[in-house]
Amino acid sequence: xxxxxxxxxxxxxxxxxxxxxxxxxxxxxxxxxxxxxxxxxxxxxxxxxxxxxxxxxxxxxxxxxxxxxxxxxxxxxxxxxxxxxxxxxxxxxxxxxxxxxxxxxxxxxxxxxxxxxxxxxxxxxxxxxxxxxxxxxxxxxxxxxxxxxxxxxxxxxxxxxxxxxxxxxxxxxxxxxxxxxxxxxxxxxxxxxxxxxxxxxxxxxxxxxxxxxxxxxxxxxxxxxxxxxxxxxxxxxxxxxxxxxxxxxxxxxxxxxxxxxxxxxxxxxxxxxxxxxxxxxxxxxxxxxxxxxxxxxxxxxxxxxxxxxxxxxxxxxxxxxxxxxxxxxxxxxxxxxxxxxxxxxxxxxxxxxxxxxxxxxxxxxxxxxxxxxxxxxxxxxxxxxxxxxxxxxxxxxxxxxxxxxxxxxxxxxxxxxxxxxxxxxxxxxxxxxxxxxxxxxxxxxxxxxxxxxxxxxxxxxxxxxxxxxxxxxxxxxxxxxxxxxxxxxxxxxxxxxxxxxxxxxxxxxxxxxxxxxxxxxxxxxxxxxxxxxxxxxxxxxxxxxxxxxxxxxxxxxxxxxxxxxxxxxxxxxxxxxxxxxxxxxxxxxxxxxxxxxxxxxxxxxxxxxxxxxxxxxxxxxx
Numbered sequence: 001x002x003x004x005x006x007x008x009x010x011x012x013x014x015x016x017x018x019x020x021x022x023x024x025x026x027x028x029x030x031x032x033x034x035x036x037x038x039x040x041x042x043x044x045x046x047x048x049x050x051x052x053x054x055x056x057x058x059x060x061x062x063x064x065x066x067x068x069x070x071x072x073x074x075x076x077x078x079x080x081x082x083x084x085x086x087x088x089x090x091x092x093x094x095x096x097x098x099x100x101x102x103x104x105x106x107x108x109x110x111x112x113x114x115x116x117x118x119x120x121x122x123x124x125x126x127x128x129x130x131x132x133x134x135x136x137x138x139x140x141x142x143x144x145x146x147x148x149x150x151x152x153x154x155x156x157x158x159x160x161x162x163x164x165x166x167x168x169x170x171x172x173x174x175x176x177x178x179x180x181x182x183x184x185x186x187x188x189x190x191x192x193x194x195x196x197x198x199x200x201x202x203x204x205x206x207x208x209x210x211x212x213x214x215x216x217x218x219x220x221x222x223x224x225x226x227x228x229x230x231x232x233x234x235x236x237x238x239x240x241x242x243x244x245x246x247x248x249x250x251x252x253x254x255x256x257x258x259x260x261x262x263x264x265x266x267x268x269x270x271x272x273x274x275x276x277x278x279x280x281x282x283x284x285x286x287x288x289x290x291x292x293x294x295x296x297x298x299x300x301x302x303x304x305x306x307x308x309x310x311x312x313x314x315x316x317x318x319x320x321x322x323x324x325x326x327x328x329x330x331x332x333x334x335x336x337x338x339x340x341x342x343x344x345x346x347x348x349x350x351x352x353x354x355x356x357x358x359x360x361x362x363x364x365x366x367x368x369x370x371x372x373x374x375x376x377x378x379x380x381x382x383x384x385x386x387x388x389x390x391x392x393x394x395x396x397x398x399x400x401x402x403x404x405x406x407x408x409x410x411x412x413x414x415x416x417x418x419x420x421x422x423x424x425x426x427x428x429x430x431x432x433x434x435x436x437x438x439x440x441x442x443x444x445x446x447x448x449x450x451x452x453x454x455x456x457x458x459x460x461x462x463x464x465x466x467x468x469x470x471x472x473x474x475x476x477x478x479x480x481x482x483x484x485x486x487x488x489x490x491x492x493x494x495x496x497x498x499x500x501x502x503x504x505x506x507x508x509x510x511x512x513x514x515x516x517x518x519x520x521x522x523x524x525x526x527x528x529x530x531x532x533x534x535x536x537x538x539x540x541x542x543x544x545x546x547x548x549x550x551x552x553x554x555x556x557x558x559x560x561x562x563x564x565x566x567x568x569x570x571x572x573x574x575x576x577x578x579x580x581x582x583x584x585x586x587x588x589x590x591x592x593x594x595x596x597x598x599x600x601x602x603x604x605x606x607x608x609x610x611x612x613x614x615x616x617x618x619x620x621x622x
Contacts, residue, residue, distance in 0.1 A: 038107040038116060041069035041082055049157040052409045057343045057352040058090045058377050058402045060159055061409050065089065067107065068158075072148040074132075081149040082106050082128040085159060086119045091412055092380050096166040096312070097127045097153070099173030101195070102135040114305040122309075127153045127165075131173060139199055142176035150180060154187075160410040162380060163320050166312040167191040175199055178252065182207050185235035185259070187320045189328075190312045192240040194303075198249035208233035208255065212323035216503035216576035221324070230323050236260050236286040238328070240272060240297045240311050253298065260284075260294045271307055273299030286317070288548040289386075289582040290329045318384040318578065322503065325575035327582075332388050339382070344423060347416040352402035353424060354378045356388055357432060360395040366438035366592070366613075367428055369421065369462075370400040371447030373469075373579075374413045378402035385444070386581035390588050399428055401447075417450045418482050421461070437595040438613070441465045442587055444579045448472075448498070452523065453480045457487035459494040460604045464594035466497035466568075466587035468579050469504055471523030491530050492604065493559075493622070497568040497590040498523065499552075499583050503576040511571065512555070513541060524569065531566050533557050547582060549574060562622045564608040565590065595619065 050061035068083040085093075096119075100109050106128055110116040119126050129149055136142060154161065166189055169177035174196035181188045182204060211229040214221035223229070239256040241249055261284050262276035269275045278284070278292035287293055293315070316331035332339065340355045357365070368391075372381035378400040382388055391398045401420060406413035429436055441462045443451040448470035455465045456472060457480050474480055474489035481487075500508045500520065507519045512535060528534060537560075543553035551574045559566040568590055572583065592612035597605045609619040 037111055038067040038084070041067045041107065044068050044070040044083070044158055047158070050409045052405045054349055054405070057350040058379070058412070060085060060089050060091055060093070062087075064159055064410075070152060072145065072152070074145045074148055077132060079132055079145045079149070080130050081152075082110075082126075082130065083159065084110060084116060084119055084126040084128070086123055086125060088123040089119075089125045089159075090123065090377060090379055091410055092160045092162050092375065092377050093123070093125050094162045094166065094313075095125045095127050095153070096168055096309075097129065097150070097177065099129040099136075099167075099169040099177040100131070101171035101173055102131050106130055118305060118309050122313075125159065129173065129177065136172040136176060138172075139175035139179035139203060143179060146176050146180050157408050157410060160375075163187075164189045164317050168308060168312070169193045169196060171195045172197070179203060181237065182232070182255070185232060185237050186323060186326050188237055189317050190238040190240075190315045192242065192308045192311060193244065194242045194308075195244070196241060196249060196252075197245040198241075198252035199255075201251045204233075204251055204255045214324075214503070216322050218505050218577050219503045219509045221322075221503040221574065221576070230285050233259050234261075234284060235323070235326075236278065236284045236294045236328050238294045238296070238311070238315050240295075240299065240303075240308070242273075242299045242303045242308070243301065244298065246300070253296070256296050260296050261292075262294075262296055266298075269297070271299075271303070272297035272311065273301070285324060285548075286326050286328050289327055289580070293330060294328060316383040319576070319580065322576040322578070325501070325572075325578055325580050327580055329383070329386055329581055332382050332386075337388060339388070344427065346420045346423060349404055349416070351404060351416075351420060352378060353420075354382060354398070354400040354402070355428070355432075356382075356391055356398040356400075358388075358392045358395065358397075360392055361397055362395055363433050364435040365395055365397050365433065366440065367397045367399060367432075367434045368588075368591070369424065369439065369441045370398055371414070371417070371441070371443030371450045371467075372401065372403065373443070373445030373447050374403075375406075375411050376403075376444070376447070377412060381444070381447075384581070385579060385584050387442075387584050389581075390584050394588060394592065396588070396592075397428070397432060397434055399424055414446055414450055414483075416483055418454075418458075418485075421454070425461070435595075437597050438463050440591045440594075441467070442584075442591070443467045443470075445469050445577065450482070452496075452498075453482050453487075455494050455496060456480050456489045456526070457482065459490055459492045460596070460598045460602055462494065463596040463606065464495035464497075464591050466499075466590050468499040468583055468587070469501060469508065469577055471498055471500075471508060471519045473519065473522035473526040489526070493531055493566065493606065495566055495590070495594045495606070495608075495622075496527055497570075497587060499570040499572060499586065501575040501577060502571060502573045505577055511543075512569070520569070524567070527567050528557065531557065532560060533567070543571070547572075551575075551582075552586070559622055562608060562620060564593070564620075564622060566622070594622075 053061035174193040266274035319325040403412035404415040448467035452472035557567040606622040607619040
């Protein structure tokens, strides 16, 4: 289903149905009505940070739900912003950032427009920008206020955000928000502006030709000779203008059509108006994996809040600081897909996990246990990796782990992983028709660390493992550590695949043939030793190139007896530490070929199937 088809589906659902056209005090976004008023906003300024709320699994602390206000000194003038957090908002939730129009009471606007109801129904949150004492004063004069407010929004200890946001601006508040999107397009999933006059040619031109370089938060990416840097004005960002000032919005509309690489001629859509779709075969970096999924639309008539929400939430994106790893995707619709959200008690704490058994899964389906990276919840990881699309295509059951409160009450990390896995394994085996000989593990960053340590200490648990951006190896004493407990390395073969980024954490980067030893070298040395191989047994020292702009450089080692891949390593030449959804299909293409049978004494017999067990009788013993 394409994002547009999905939007049409959502448009017709009661959950987001709106009954009349949107105005500054619009009809509700739900058939049930706008609901009661929000009351007086509670102040965040000076408030203690919330305590851990262990009664909730993957939720912001209960004390933080509700309607809040915070203030900023901007050039000697006090400015305010509001926050609405629904009762079931998870940690690192999606937020919609709204710039309200002049002359409205914010609480009443959120109630009557249906935005509060939308947040409640979707279990999400809102961050609301408000005009100053004299109203909105224009895009550039408001830049300092917007920067201060969104700076707080992106990094505070009261709540945490997905990391990418939806933007909706109304009236004279719209240009201030749109100006921020032009300056920070990697941090915006999709945007909609109502009654907007747009931005000036001069402002747009000041950002259009800026280029994204190779700087990352970890290791700089060095581009090859002749490499063409991506410009800000080439950042794909779905955009919808609703009842704009047609004369004044022309510059903004032209800018976003160019950024989204749209076709010249627009097509009429009953909901969106005139739609300019991204050009088929578009070579934009941000849609290199998903394809031409973006749109720019102009609706001269009113739209409902529900329609705006459906447009925005058809999309997700990930990686907000490094352009060459940033990708726009279709967002997973949990209800339509049937993604199940469960909880269980683990070591005395309630923990969340997701199960996705796609319709394509057959009897005795394989199972992939997925471990998100540090601070990445199960819900974040479903969208960031697009593993659900791999599951759809391949018929694999996904089990996605959620972490536990860590550094603050609004951040999570891994805890009790071994206990959690053992309980999940037993639960999944009992509840679903799955094949225990084809249990696999994957993860990213800290989640890769869990996967790789399990492969060393408990290789009998999985037929194979494949993960990204965190290698692991035994220490000098021959042990690894999980949840603070040391376990001996079993020194048993297990098919293993690792992907990392050129701009990754310093301890992972480089190649196995450079002069700088690091964690990736240690990972390879351990597994090659267990497999009875050496570095020199690689298929090619240069690495085989594949992917968009040949971004993947891959080395493979083969089992000496069965002549099947046993160890694989890929360097993504154009990403930092964060994963990209182009990688899970590579990981699954490795995993799907292996199965493992464990005897009562713990001995594992492993098999390789060239067809991924689609062709009966083609497996062979490793």
